Amino acid sequence: MGRKMRLLTTGAALALAVQMAPAAVAAEAREAACGVSGANLDQRPNGQYFQQPVSIRTGPAWECRVFDTATTRNAVDYYCTTDGFTYLRTKTRVRGWVWNGYLVDGGTNVQCQG
DSSP, X not given: OHHHHHHXXXXXXXXXXXXXXXXXXXXXXXXXXXXXXXXXXXXXXXXXXXXXXXXXXXXXXXXXXXXXEEOTTOOEEEXXXXXXXXXXXXXXXOEEEEEGGGBGGGSOOXXXXX
16 A cells, blocks of 8 residues: 555656646756767868857756857857757867858758767
């Protein structure tokens, strides 16, 4: 009986958490996207691909922290894209995510895997 009670309690707690906090669950999903990297899958040569000065983020989402910036003079190496952001490396070896709308030709079309 004790085991059944624990399972019921766990199931009830899960149902309550989902019911009460969809915004919190969505926030956790967004946070999980921050701090991720992408594999170097795009083989095009480095180039000056920024259309304007850009913010470089820790993940492919607007909610991810901006940790650096780059100008149109920075040469970059595209790695891959997901969720409208491209993971790239600048010539100064800064790696991070930039929104595709700020990149020449909309960034890379090579999708990140996994």
